[in-house]
Amino acid sequence: MGKEIFGTLRKILYVLLLAFSVISATAGTVSAAxxxxxxxxxxxxxxxxxxxxxxxxxxxxxxxxxxxxxxxxxxxxxxxxxxxxxxxxxxxxxxxxxxxxxxxxxxxxxxx
CATH class of the missing domain: 2.60.20.10 (Crystallins)
Structure with missing residues (x-):
């Protein structure tokens, strides 16, 4: 049971990290000039x-x-x-x- 929870949490953290990376990369390209x-x-x-x-x-x-x-x-x-x-x-x-x-x-x- 503990390994399953750890595995699920790891997957969730990976997805959140990936989403944050994509958002950060696109935010730097937005121009307000x-x-x-x-x-x-x-x-x-x-x-x-x-x-x-x-x-x-x-x-x-x-x-x-x-x-x-x-x-x-x-x-x-x-x-x-x-x-x-x-x-x-x-x-x-x-x-x-x-x-x-x-x-x-x-x-x-x-x-x-």
Whole structure:
């Protein structure tokens, strides 16, 4: 009887450990980062609100202002994360030029 209880408890603990491992692994991949890019300075014009990487932005070479709501984002000169890049943390950048990024140059970006 004692061996059966021990065996059952061992199986239950194994299943709980496995479930905890899966939950822990997936929790680390959830992203709470958010960025909004705008086609005009002072947050005007067409915009894109993103919570995940953008290898090719619909506003390609048209981004003039950025709001980083959370996380740190890397903005690239070319699609597919190519060329020069600039990192921005949370804040409002009413003109990308104020952040050292040439106007209308960003073609892709991703969370880092």
């Amino acid at each position: 958010e960025v909004i890019v705008y086609g005009l300075i002072n947050f005007g014009g067409e915009n894109l609100d993103a919570t995940y990487d953008q290898p090719s932005v619909g506003l390609n070479d048209k981004i003039s202002s950025i709001k980083v709501m959370s996380g740190t984002w890397r903005f690239y000169e070319y699609p597919n994360y190519g060329g020069r890049y600039w990192d921005l943390g949370p804040g409002e950048y009413s003109s990308v030029g104020s952040a050292g990024i040439p106007d209308n140059l960003i073609s892709s970006f991703k969370q880092i």
